[in-house]
Amino acid sequence: MAEPLRLGTPADMGSTGRRGAASSSRSHLPVARRWPALPASGLLSFVLFALLAALVLADWPPLRRLDVAVAERLHDVAHDQPAWTRVMSFWTDAFAPMPLRIAALVLVICLAVRGARRLAAWVTTTMVVGGLLGPLLKLLIGRPRPALPDPVAQASGLAFPSGHALNAALAAGVLVVVFLHPAVARPAARPATRVAVCVGALLIALVTGFSRIALGVHWTSDVVAGWLLGTAVVIATVALFDRHAGDIRPATGR
Secondary structure (H helix, E strand, C coil), X not given: CCCCCCCCCHHHHCCCHHHHHHHHHHHCCCHHHXXXXXXXXXXXXXXXXXXXXXXXXXXXXXXXXXXXHHHHHHHHHHHHCHHHHHHHHHHHHHCCHHHHHHHHHHHHHHHHHCCCHHHHHHHHXXXXXXXXXXXXXXXXXXXXXXXCCCCCCCCXXXXXXXXXXXHHHHHHHHHHHHHCCCCCCCHHHHHHHHHHHHHHHHHHHHHHHHHHHHCCCCCHHHHHHHHHHHHHHHHHHHHHHHHHCCCCCCCCCC
């Protein structure tokens, strides 16, 4: 296992001897040196989001045809499989932006009570920044939602990017960073916890986004854009806090 990454400064967590000094030195290296793929991954996610937004604004025919084909196919499935539609409706309500924000608020309070103030601040920043970007970009892009015959679900507002997919991606990132962090995870349970948390986070993001397409209230490109933007926000805030407020990234195995 790698040396556990610490939350904040040595004064916050307490480090002793040469091992603590060495860990402190590594903890305050620039993120680009400690995890070179992190900035590149965030930049790639943002570039792909920007490209997708440009294609939507240009009403690119291949993308439009793909969106329509997927929407029509899943619309047929929704009508043919009412039990499946009920499952999708339950999931999309359970992991809607507001329940996820309430869960994030509870998490922030718990972290603050435990003294993990930087981690709590990072969760707050990530959810707020992502939560504000979504509605703003919806207004800028101005894309209408699918207008399907005999819809199985209704949703108000504009379509791009999907707010459900965006907030689910933010929540998934928060779940991974917080619950794999040494300040939260138990060292003895870390390997099993890592797998469970990562699988759970992936399911939350993927199924929540997919539920919006399955219910006919979003185009596929809306959901992909939400995932990309959420990923970019999580990586950007991790990098920001890593640089200016101490390391908040989860520990990784060797």
